[in-house]
Amino acid sequence: MTHHEHVDKGNSVRLLVVDDEPHIADLVATVARYEGWQAATALNGEEALREAAEFHPDIVVLDLMLPDLDGFTVLDRLRSAGAMVPVVFLTARDGTADRVAGLTRGGDDYLVKPFSVEELMARLRAVLRRSTGPSWKRSVLKVSDLVMDEDTREVRRGGKLVTLTPTEYELLRYLMRRSPAVLTKAQILDHVWEYDFGGRSNVVELVISHLRRKLDDGREPLIHTVRGVGYVLRRAAE
Amino acid sequence: MTHHEHVDKGNSVRLLVVDDEPHIADLVATVARYEGWQAATALNGEEALREAAEFHPDIVVLDLMLPDLDGFTVLDRLRSAGAMVPVVFLTARDGTADRVAGLTRGGDDYLVKPFSVEELMARLRAVLRRSTGPSWKRSVLKVSDLVMDEDTREVRRGGKLVTLTPTEYELLRYLMRRSPAVLTKAQILDHVWEYDFGGRSNVVELVISHLRRKLDDGREPLIHTVRGVGYVLRRAAE
Protein backbone atom coordinates (compact mmCIF):
# COMPACT_ATOMS: atom_id res chain seq x y z
CA MET A 1 0.00 0.00 0.00
CA THR A 2 0.94 3.59 -0.15
CA HIS A 3 3.09 4.46 2.78
CA HIS A 4 3.42 8.17 2.65
CA GLU A 5 3.32 9.43 6.19
CA HIS A 6 1.29 12.58 5.87
CA VAL A 7 -0.31 14.24 8.84
CA ASP A 8 -3.24 12.15 9.93
CA LYS A 9 -5.03 13.41 12.97
CA GLY A 10 -7.02 10.32 13.66
CA ASN A 11 -10.39 11.48 12.42
CA SER A 12 -10.63 12.74 8.89
CA VAL A 13 -10.17 16.30 7.72
CA ARG A 14 -13.29 18.36 7.06
CA LEU A 15 -12.98 20.62 4.01
CA LEU A 16 -15.37 23.32 2.83
CA VAL A 17 -15.00 24.44 -0.80
CA VAL A 18 -16.54 27.77 -1.81
CA ASP A 19 -16.61 28.52 -5.52
CA ASP A 20 -19.41 29.70 -7.77
CA GLU A 21 -18.32 27.44 -10.61
CA PRO A 22 -19.82 24.06 -9.74
CA HIS A 23 -17.23 22.43 -11.93
CA ILE A 24 -14.39 23.67 -9.77
CA ALA A 25 -16.11 23.08 -6.46
CA ASP A 26 -16.89 19.50 -7.40
CA LEU A 27 -13.44 18.88 -8.75
CA VAL A 28 -11.81 19.92 -5.51
CA ALA A 29 -14.34 18.12 -3.32
CA THR A 30 -13.88 14.92 -5.28
CA VAL A 31 -10.13 14.93 -5.02
CA ALA A 32 -10.34 15.68 -1.31
CA ARG A 33 -12.73 12.78 -0.76
CA TYR A 34 -10.33 10.57 -2.61
CA GLU A 35 -7.79 11.46 0.08
CA GLY A 36 -10.24 10.27 2.70
CA TRP A 37 -11.39 13.75 3.68
CA GLN A 38 -14.94 14.88 4.19
CA ALA A 39 -15.91 17.67 1.83
CA ALA A 40 -18.80 20.10 1.57
CA THR A 41 -19.34 22.70 -1.16
CA ALA A 42 -20.96 26.12 -1.32
CA LEU A 43 -21.66 28.16 -4.44
CA ASN A 44 -21.94 31.61 -2.86
CA GLY A 45 -21.09 33.58 0.23
CA GLU A 46 -24.32 33.16 2.18
CA GLU A 47 -24.30 29.44 1.62
CA ALA A 48 -20.66 29.36 2.68
CA LEU A 49 -21.42 31.01 6.02
CA ARG A 50 -24.34 28.67 6.63
CA GLU A 51 -22.21 25.65 5.79
CA ALA A 52 -19.35 26.83 7.94
CA ALA A 53 -21.68 27.16 10.91
CA GLU A 54 -23.12 23.68 10.42
CA PHE A 55 -20.27 21.70 8.96
CA HIS A 56 -17.46 23.03 11.17
CA PRO A 57 -14.70 22.62 8.60
CA ASP A 58 -11.05 22.27 9.57
CA ILE A 59 -10.01 24.19 6.50
CA VAL A 60 -11.71 26.28 3.81
CA VAL A 61 -11.01 26.81 0.13
CA LEU A 62 -12.49 30.19 -0.74
CA ASP A 63 -12.85 31.78 -4.16
CA LEU A 64 -12.63 35.56 -3.90
CA MET A 65 -14.98 36.12 -6.84
CA LEU A 66 -18.42 35.22 -5.57
CA PRO A 67 -21.81 36.29 -6.96
CA ASP A 68 -23.18 37.73 -3.73
CA LEU A 69 -20.53 38.54 -1.13
CA ASP A 70 -16.95 39.55 -1.61
CA GLY A 71 -14.58 36.81 -0.55
CA PHE A 72 -12.98 39.18 1.93
CA THR A 73 -16.36 39.80 3.53
CA VAL A 74 -16.91 36.10 3.91
CA LEU A 75 -13.54 35.83 5.59
CA ASP A 76 -14.30 38.70 7.95
CA ARG A 77 -17.62 37.21 8.96
CA LEU A 78 -16.04 33.84 9.51
CA ARG A 79 -13.35 35.33 11.67
CA SER A 80 -15.58 37.63 13.69
CA ALA A 81 -17.79 34.63 14.39
CA GLY A 82 -14.75 33.25 16.15
CA ALA A 83 -13.90 30.68 13.51
CA MET A 84 -10.13 30.58 13.43
CA VAL A 85 -10.26 28.03 10.64
CA PRO A 86 -7.41 28.39 8.12
CA VAL A 87 -8.31 29.51 4.61
CA VAL A 88 -6.76 28.98 1.21
CA PHE A 89 -7.92 31.58 -1.29
CA LEU A 90 -8.51 31.19 -4.98
CA THR A 91 -8.07 34.24 -7.16
CA ALA A 92 -8.01 35.11 -10.82
CA ARG A 93 -4.72 36.06 -12.42
CA ASP A 94 -5.52 39.77 -12.21
CA GLY A 95 -4.72 42.46 -9.71
CA THR A 96 -6.55 40.85 -6.82
CA ALA A 97 -3.66 38.46 -6.44
CA ASP A 98 -1.69 41.28 -4.88
CA ARG A 99 -4.31 42.11 -2.30
CA VAL A 100 -4.58 38.47 -1.38
CA ALA A 101 -0.89 38.13 -0.88
CA GLY A 102 -1.30 40.18 2.25
CA LEU A 103 -3.74 37.70 3.66
CA THR A 104 -1.41 34.76 3.74
CA ARG A 105 0.06 36.16 6.92
CA GLY A 106 -2.15 34.39 9.39
CA GLY A 107 -0.87 31.08 8.18
CA ASP A 108 -3.33 31.08 5.34
CA ASP A 109 -2.33 30.69 1.74
CA TYR A 110 -3.59 31.49 -1.72
CA LEU A 111 -3.50 30.10 -5.22
CA VAL A 112 -3.99 31.70 -8.61
CA LYS A 113 -6.57 30.28 -11.00
CA PRO A 114 -6.22 28.16 -12.95
CA PHE A 115 -4.32 25.93 -10.56
CA SER A 116 -3.38 22.29 -10.63
CA VAL A 117 -5.18 19.95 -8.29
CA GLU A 118 -1.98 18.55 -6.82
CA GLU A 119 -0.72 22.02 -6.13
CA LEU A 120 -3.89 22.86 -4.24
CA MET A 121 -3.82 19.65 -2.23
CA ALA A 122 -0.18 20.23 -1.38
CA ARG A 123 -1.01 23.70 -0.07
CA LEU A 124 -3.93 22.41 1.94
CA ARG A 125 -1.79 19.73 3.54
CA ALA A 126 0.90 22.30 4.30
CA VAL A 127 -1.52 24.73 5.92
CA LEU A 128 -3.10 21.96 7.96
CA ARG A 129 0.27 20.74 9.09
CA ARG A 130 1.15 24.25 10.17
CA SER A 131 -2.10 25.04 11.94
CA THR A 132 -2.51 21.78 13.81
CA GLY A 133 0.89 21.48 15.31
CA PRO A 134 4.42 22.69 15.41
CA SER A 135 6.30 22.68 12.18
CA TRP A 136 9.26 20.55 13.00
CA LYS A 137 7.65 17.38 11.75
CA ARG A 138 8.88 17.34 8.23
CA SER A 139 6.84 15.99 5.42
CA VAL A 140 8.91 13.38 3.64
CA LEU A 141 7.88 10.99 0.89
CA LYS A 142 9.80 7.78 0.33
CA VAL A 143 9.69 5.13 -2.38
CA SER A 144 12.53 2.63 -2.39
CA ASP A 145 15.74 4.66 -2.24
CA LEU A 146 14.00 7.74 -3.59
CA VAL A 147 13.31 10.44 -0.98
CA MET A 148 11.44 13.73 -1.35
CA ASP A 149 11.44 16.41 1.36
CA GLU A 150 8.48 18.68 0.77
CA ASP A 151 9.86 21.49 2.94
CA THR A 152 13.27 21.83 1.42
CA ARG A 153 12.10 20.52 -1.95
CA GLU A 154 15.12 18.25 -1.94
CA VAL A 155 14.92 15.03 -3.89
CA ARG A 156 17.53 12.33 -3.41
CA ARG A 157 18.06 9.04 -5.14
CA GLY A 158 20.20 6.77 -2.99
CA GLY A 159 21.47 9.79 -1.08
CA LYS A 160 22.51 11.65 -4.19
CA LEU A 161 20.84 15.00 -4.78
CA VAL A 162 18.69 15.41 -7.89
CA THR A 163 17.65 18.85 -9.09
CA LEU A 164 14.24 19.10 -10.68
CA THR A 165 12.28 21.82 -12.43
CA PRO A 166 8.90 22.76 -10.92
CA THR A 167 6.92 20.61 -13.35
CA GLU A 168 9.19 17.65 -12.88
CA TYR A 169 8.91 18.05 -9.14
CA GLU A 170 5.13 18.12 -9.15
CA LEU A 171 4.81 15.16 -11.46
CA LEU A 172 7.21 13.16 -9.35
CA ARG A 173 5.39 14.10 -6.16
CA TYR A 174 2.15 12.84 -7.67
CA LEU A 175 3.77 9.57 -8.72
CA MET A 176 5.26 9.12 -5.26
CA ARG A 177 2.04 9.88 -3.42
CA ARG A 178 0.13 7.38 -5.51
CA SER A 179 2.84 4.74 -5.71
CA PRO A 180 2.56 1.85 -6.40
CA ALA A 181 -0.59 2.58 -8.39
CA VAL A 182 -0.48 2.82 -12.17
CA LEU A 183 -1.52 6.26 -13.37
CA THR A 184 -2.86 7.03 -16.81
CA LYS A 185 -1.56 9.96 -18.74
CA ALA A 186 -5.00 11.52 -18.43
CA GLN A 187 -4.86 11.28 -14.63
CA ILE A 188 -1.42 12.80 -14.57
CA LEU A 189 -2.51 15.58 -16.88
CA ASP A 190 -5.57 16.28 -14.72
CA HIS A 191 -3.65 16.42 -11.47
CA VAL A 192 -0.37 18.00 -12.31
CA TRP A 193 -1.36 20.48 -15.01
CA GLU A 194 -3.73 23.41 -14.61
CA TYR A 195 -7.31 22.25 -14.86
CA ASP A 196 -7.99 24.11 -18.08
CA PHE A 197 -4.84 23.07 -19.84
CA GLY A 198 -5.82 22.36 -23.41
CA GLY A 199 -2.68 20.78 -24.75
CA ARG A 200 -3.04 17.14 -25.56
CA SER A 201 0.43 16.79 -26.86
CA ASN A 202 3.02 14.55 -25.37
CA VAL A 203 3.97 16.78 -22.47
CA VAL A 204 3.57 13.98 -19.98
CA GLU A 205 5.84 11.66 -21.92
CA LEU A 206 8.32 14.47 -22.22
CA VAL A 207 8.53 15.20 -18.52
CA ILE A 208 8.60 11.48 -17.76
CA SER A 209 11.60 11.10 -19.99
CA HIS A 210 13.33 13.97 -18.22
CA LEU A 211 12.62 12.42 -14.86
CA ARG A 212 13.99 9.10 -16.03
CA ARG A 213 17.19 10.65 -17.17
CA LYS A 214 17.62 12.46 -13.86
CA LEU A 215 16.47 9.69 -11.52
CA ASP A 216 17.28 6.39 -13.17
CA ASP A 217 20.74 7.43 -14.20
CA GLY A 218 22.42 4.05 -14.38
CA ARG A 219 20.45 2.64 -11.45
CA GLU A 220 17.57 0.26 -11.35
CA PRO A 221 14.69 2.09 -13.05
CA LEU A 222 11.86 3.21 -10.77
CA ILE A 223 9.56 4.68 -13.39
CA HIS A 224 7.96 1.98 -15.49
CA THR A 225 5.82 2.28 -18.60
CA VAL A 226 2.65 0.23 -18.70
CA ARG A 227 2.08 0.25 -22.39
CA GLY A 228 -1.38 1.36 -23.41
CA VAL A 229 -2.18 2.44 -19.86
CA GLY A 230 0.26 4.82 -18.26
CA TYR A 231 3.12 4.98 -15.79
CA VAL A 232 4.03 3.68 -12.33
CA LEU A 233 6.67 4.58 -9.83
CA ARG A 234 7.84 1.57 -7.85
CA ARG A 235 10.52 -0.98 -7.35
CA ALA A 236 10.50 -3.34 -10.32
CA ALA A 237 8.05 -6.13 -9.56
CA GLU A 238 9.46 -9.70 -9.55
CA MET B 1 -12.59 28.56 19.41
CA THR B 2 -9.81 29.13 21.82
CA HIS B 3 -8.38 25.87 22.89
CA HIS B 4 -6.82 25.32 26.22
CA GLU B 5 -7.37 21.61 26.15
CA HIS B 6 -4.52 20.78 28.41
CA VAL B 7 -2.47 18.82 25.99
CA ASP B 8 0.54 19.06 28.18
CA LYS B 9 3.27 20.07 25.86
CA GLY B 10 5.89 20.05 28.53
CA ASN B 11 7.47 23.46 28.77
CA SER B 12 5.96 25.01 25.67
CA VAL B 13 5.29 28.73 25.87
CA ARG B 14 1.73 29.83 26.58
CA LEU B 15 0.77 33.05 24.78
CA LEU B 16 -2.38 35.13 25.20
CA VAL B 17 -3.17 37.57 22.39
CA VAL B 18 -5.59 40.41 23.10
CA ASP B 19 -6.73 42.43 20.10
CA ASP B 20 -10.18 43.46 18.95
CA GLU B 21 -9.33 42.90 15.29
CA PRO B 22 -9.80 39.17 14.71
CA HIS B 23 -7.34 39.36 11.81
CA ILE B 24 -4.54 40.48 14.03
CA ALA B 25 -5.30 38.16 16.91
CA ASP B 26 -5.53 35.24 14.52
CA LEU B 27 -2.37 36.26 12.74
CA VAL B 28 -0.30 36.38 15.89
CA ALA B 29 -1.78 33.20 17.35
CA THR B 30 -1.12 31.27 14.17
CA VAL B 31 2.47 32.34 13.89
CA ALA B 32 3.04 31.52 17.55
CA ARG B 33 1.58 28.06 17.11
CA TYR B 34 3.87 27.58 14.19
CA GLU B 35 6.72 28.10 16.63
CA GLY B 36 5.32 25.32 18.76
CA TRP B 37 3.72 27.64 21.31
CA GLN B 38 0.23 27.35 22.73
CA ALA B 39 -1.88 30.38 21.96
CA ALA B 40 -5.23 31.70 23.13
CA THR B 41 -6.97 34.82 21.88
CA ALA B 42 -9.28 37.42 23.39
CA LEU B 43 -11.14 40.15 21.51
CA ASN B 44 -11.79 42.51 24.42
CA GLY B 45 -10.68 43.36 27.93
CA GLU B 46 -13.15 41.28 29.91
CA GLU B 47 -12.45 38.23 27.82
CA ALA B 48 -8.75 38.88 28.27
CA LEU B 49 -9.01 38.84 32.06
CA ARG B 50 -11.09 35.67 32.00
CA GLU B 51 -8.63 33.97 29.68
CA ALA B 52 -5.67 35.10 31.73
CA ALA B 53 -7.20 33.57 34.84
CA GLU B 54 -7.86 30.26 33.12
CA PHE B 55 -5.11 29.95 30.61
CA HIS B 56 -2.21 31.14 32.78
CA PRO B 57 -0.13 32.57 29.93
CA ASP B 58 3.61 32.99 30.17
CA ILE B 59 3.40 36.14 28.10
CA VAL B 60 0.68 38.46 26.84
CA VAL B 61 0.34 40.53 23.67
CA LEU B 62 -2.02 43.37 24.53
CA ASP B 63 -3.52 45.93 22.20
CA LEU B 64 -4.08 49.22 24.00
CA MET B 65 -7.15 50.09 21.92
CA LEU B 66 -9.90 47.81 23.14
CA PRO B 67 -13.66 48.24 22.81
CA ASP B 68 -14.52 47.88 26.47
CA LEU B 69 -11.59 48.39 28.80
CA ASP B 70 -8.57 50.55 28.33
CA GLY B 71 -5.45 48.50 27.79
CA PHE B 72 -3.87 50.14 30.82
CA THR B 73 -6.81 49.05 32.97
CA VAL B 74 -6.39 45.49 31.78
CA LEU B 75 -2.77 45.66 32.72
CA ASP B 76 -3.53 47.05 36.18
CA ARG B 77 -6.09 44.36 36.90
CA LEU B 78 -3.73 41.68 35.70
CA ARG B 79 -1.01 42.97 37.94
CA SER B 80 -3.22 43.51 40.99
CA ALA B 81 -4.41 39.93 40.55
CA GLY B 82 -0.83 38.96 41.14
CA ALA B 83 -0.08 37.98 37.59
CA MET B 84 3.52 39.01 37.03
CA VAL B 85 3.33 37.85 33.45
CA PRO B 86 5.35 40.00 31.03
CA VAL B 87 3.39 42.01 28.50
CA VAL B 88 4.16 43.29 25.01
CA PHE B 89 1.87 46.17 24.08
CA LEU B 90 0.52 47.03 20.68
CA THR B 91 -0.20 50.66 19.97
CA ALA B 92 -1.21 52.85 17.08
CA ARG B 93 1.31 55.24 15.60
CA ASP B 94 0.13 58.19 17.65
CA GLY B 95 1.02 59.84 20.93
CA THR B 96 0.12 56.90 23.12
CA ALA B 97 3.45 55.35 22.28
CA ASP B 98 5.10 57.73 24.75
CA ARG B 99 2.78 56.84 27.60
CA VAL B 100 3.44 53.17 26.94
CA ALA B 101 7.14 53.67 27.06
CA GLY B 102 6.72 54.99 30.59
CA LEU B 103 4.63 52.06 31.67
CA THR B 104 6.79 49.29 30.42
CA ARG B 105 8.49 48.10 33.51
CA GLY B 106 11.29 45.61 33.79
CA GLY B 107 10.56 42.90 31.31
CA ASP B 108 7.86 44.46 29.19
CA ASP B 109 8.09 45.89 25.72
CA TYR B 110 5.91 47.53 23.11
CA LEU B 111 5.45 47.69 19.37
CA VAL B 112 3.83 50.19 17.06
CA LYS B 113 1.13 49.07 14.61
CA PRO B 114 1.46 48.08 11.89
CA PHE B 115 4.29 45.75 12.78
CA SER B 116 5.90 42.86 10.97
CA VAL B 117 5.27 39.39 12.30
CA GLU B 118 8.94 38.56 12.59
CA GLU B 119 9.57 41.73 14.53
CA LEU B 120 6.86 40.85 17.03
CA MET B 121 8.08 37.30 17.46
CA ALA B 122 11.61 38.53 17.98
CA ARG B 123 10.44 40.86 20.76
CA LEU B 124 8.42 38.11 22.39
CA ARG B 125 11.38 35.78 22.38
CA ALA B 126 13.59 38.50 23.81
CA VAL B 127 11.16 39.34 26.62
CA LEU B 128 10.74 35.67 27.47
CA ARG B 129 14.44 35.14 27.53
CA ARG B 130 14.81 38.02 29.94
CA SER B 131 11.95 37.06 32.23
CA THR B 132 12.33 33.29 32.48
CA GLY B 133 16.02 32.68 32.72
CA PRO B 134 18.06 34.50 35.30
CA SER B 135 20.86 33.17 33.19
CA TRP B 136 21.27 35.75 30.49
CA LYS B 137 22.03 33.50 27.62
CA ARG B 138 22.46 34.96 24.23
CA SER B 139 20.34 34.14 21.26
CA VAL B 140 22.58 33.28 18.37
CA LEU B 141 21.55 31.91 15.00
CA LYS B 142 24.01 29.94 12.95
CA VAL B 143 23.92 28.56 9.43
CA SER B 144 27.20 27.29 8.10
CA ASP B 145 29.77 30.04 8.76
CA LEU B 146 27.07 32.69 9.00
CA VAL B 147 26.35 33.86 12.54
CA MET B 148 23.70 36.27 13.79
CA ASP B 149 23.60 37.57 17.35
CA GLU B 150 20.07 38.74 18.03
CA ASP B 151 21.10 40.79 21.06
CA THR B 152 23.83 42.82 19.50
CA ARG B 153 22.35 42.59 16.01
CA GLU B 154 25.78 41.62 14.79
CA VAL B 155 26.07 39.46 11.71
CA ARG B 156 29.30 37.75 10.76
CA ARG B 157 30.23 35.68 7.76
CA GLY B 158 33.28 33.58 8.50
CA GLY B 159 34.18 35.87 11.39
CA LYS B 160 34.04 38.99 9.28
CA LEU B 161 31.48 41.58 10.32
CA VAL B 162 28.71 42.42 7.86
CA THR B 163 26.61 45.56 8.26
CA LEU B 164 22.99 45.29 7.26
CA THR B 165 20.10 47.70 6.98
CA PRO B 166 17.04 46.96 9.16
CA THR B 167 15.11 45.34 6.32
CA GLU B 168 18.06 43.24 5.26
CA TYR B 169 18.55 42.15 8.85
CA GLU B 170 14.95 41.06 9.33
CA LEU B 171 14.81 39.22 6.03
CA LEU B 172 18.04 37.42 6.83
CA ARG B 173 16.82 36.50 10.31
CA TYR B 174 13.70 34.97 8.83
CA LEU B 175 15.73 32.99 6.31
CA MET B 176 18.05 31.76 9.05
CA ARG B 177 15.24 30.78 11.42
CA ARG B 178 13.54 28.73 8.74
CA SER B 179 16.66 27.29 7.14
CA PRO B 180 16.85 24.91 5.35
CA ALA B 181 13.22 25.24 4.23
CA VAL B 182 12.38 26.91 0.94
CA LEU B 183 10.35 30.09 1.43
CA THR B 184 8.11 31.65 -1.16
CA LYS B 185 8.23 35.35 -1.84
CA ALA B 186 4.70 35.64 -0.45
CA GLN B 187 5.80 34.08 2.82
CA ILE B 188 8.77 36.39 3.07
CA LEU B 189 6.65 39.45 2.34
CA ASP B 190 4.11 38.40 4.93
CA HIS B 191 6.63 37.83 7.68
CA VAL B 192 9.18 40.53 7.14
CA TRP B 193 7.07 43.45 5.96
CA GLU B 194 4.37 45.22 7.94
CA TYR B 195 1.10 43.36 7.77
CA ASP B 196 -0.67 46.04 5.77
CA PHE B 197 2.04 46.52 3.21
CA GLY B 198 0.41 46.59 -0.19
CA GLY B 199 3.54 46.40 -2.28
CA ARG B 200 3.40 44.09 -5.21
CA SER B 201 6.72 44.86 -6.74
CA ASN B 202 9.96 43.00 -6.53
CA VAL B 203 11.10 44.32 -3.17
CA VAL B 204 11.94 40.85 -1.98
CA GLU B 205 14.17 40.15 -4.97
CA LEU B 206 15.84 43.49 -4.42
CA VAL B 207 16.71 42.92 -0.77
CA ILE B 208 17.80 39.40 -1.60
CA SER B 209 20.21 40.75 -4.17
CA HIS B 210 21.59 43.20 -1.60
CA LEU B 211 22.04 40.42 0.93
CA ARG B 212 23.82 38.34 -1.64
CA ARG B 213 26.25 41.08 -2.42
CA LYS B 214 27.00 41.62 1.26
CA LEU B 215 27.09 38.01 2.39
CA ASP B 216 28.24 35.95 -0.53
CA ASP B 217 31.02 38.29 -1.45
CA GLY B 218 33.38 35.91 -3.19
CA ARG B 219 32.51 33.03 -0.85
CA GLU B 220 30.36 30.01 -1.40
CA PRO B 221 26.82 31.33 -1.90
CA LEU B 222 24.39 30.61 0.95
CA ILE B 223 21.26 32.15 -0.54
CA HIS B 224 19.88 30.04 -3.34
CA THR B 225 17.08 30.75 -5.78
CA VAL B 226 14.53 28.02 -6.31
CA ARG B 227 13.06 29.07 -9.59
CA GLY B 228 9.29 29.27 -9.63
CA VAL B 229 9.13 28.84 -5.86
CA GLY B 230 11.25 31.16 -3.78
CA TYR B 231 14.52 31.32 -1.86
CA VAL B 232 16.49 29.21 0.64
CA LEU B 233 19.36 29.88 2.95
CA ARG B 234 21.60 26.87 3.41
CA ARG B 235 24.88 25.28 2.63
CA ALA B 236 24.78 24.10 -0.97
CA ALA B 237 23.42 20.57 -0.70
CA GLU B 238 25.32 17.45 -1.78
Place this chain on the structure above:
DNA sequence: CGCGGCCTGTCGAGTTCCTGTCGATCGAGC
Protein backbone atom coordinates in the same frame (compact mmCIF):
# COMPACT_ATOMS: atom_id res chain seq x y z
C1' DC C 1 15.97 75.31 8.80
C1' DG C 2 18.21 73.43 5.02
C1' DC C 3 21.40 70.20 3.22
C1' DG C 4 22.88 65.63 2.26
C1' DG C 5 23.09 60.81 2.94
C1' DC C 6 20.98 56.49 3.63
C1' DC C 7 17.21 53.46 3.17
C1' DT C 8 13.37 51.92 0.65
C1' DG C 9 10.45 50.90 -3.10
C1' DT C 10 9.54 51.34 -8.39
C1' DC C 11 10.72 50.64 -13.09
C1' DG C 12 12.66 48.52 -16.93
C1' DA C 13 16.04 46.05 -19.63
C1' DG C 14 18.92 42.14 -20.00
C1' DT C 15 19.45 37.27 -19.13
C1' DT C 16 18.56 32.65 -17.86
C1' DC C 17 16.19 28.60 -18.35
C1' DC C 18 11.63 26.33 -18.22
C1' DT C 19 7.94 24.70 -21.18
C1' DG C 20 5.25 22.96 -24.95
C1' DT C 21 5.33 21.74 -29.94
C1' DC C 22 7.08 19.31 -33.83
C1' DG C 23 8.97 15.59 -36.02
C1' DA C 24 12.17 11.80 -36.55
C1' DT C 25 13.34 7.40 -34.69
C1' DC C 26 12.71 3.41 -31.89
C1' DG C 27 10.52 -0.68 -30.26
C1' DA C 28 6.73 -3.62 -28.54
C1' DG C 29 3.17 -6.49 -29.92
C1' DC C 30 0.33 -8.51 -33.48
Place this chain on the structure above:
DNA sequence: GCTCGATCGACAGGAACTCGACAGGCCGCG
Protein backbone atom coordinates in the same frame (compact mmCIF):
# COMPACT_ATOMS: atom_id res chain seq x y z
C1' DG D 1 6.95 -6.86 -41.37
C1' DC D 2 3.62 -3.52 -40.04
C1' DT D 3 1.48 -0.34 -37.08
C1' DC D 4 0.96 2.57 -33.50
C1' DG D 5 2.40 4.27 -29.35
C1' DA D 6 6.52 5.78 -26.84
C1' DT D 7 10.87 8.23 -26.64
C1' DC D 8 13.64 12.07 -27.08
C1' DG D 9 16.43 15.82 -29.65
C1' DA D 10 15.72 20.43 -31.15
C1' DC D 11 13.62 24.93 -31.19
C1' DA D 12 11.02 28.97 -30.10
C1' DG D 13 8.21 31.63 -27.06
C1' DG D 14 7.80 33.35 -22.78
C1' DA D 15 7.89 33.43 -17.83
C1' DA D 16 10.83 34.24 -13.91
C1' DC D 17 14.81 36.18 -12.01
C1' DT D 18 18.68 39.74 -11.59
C1' DC D 19 20.25 44.09 -11.07
C1' DG D 20 21.36 48.87 -12.38
C1' DA D 21 19.27 53.33 -12.07
C1' DC D 22 16.17 56.62 -10.10
C1' DA D 23 12.97 58.98 -6.87
C1' DG D 24 10.65 59.88 -2.50
C1' DG D 25 11.15 60.06 2.42
C1' DC D 26 13.22 60.05 6.75
C1' DC D 27 16.86 61.41 9.75
C1' DG D 28 20.84 63.56 11.46
C1' DC D 29 24.02 67.06 11.14
C1' DG D 30 25.51 71.53 10.48
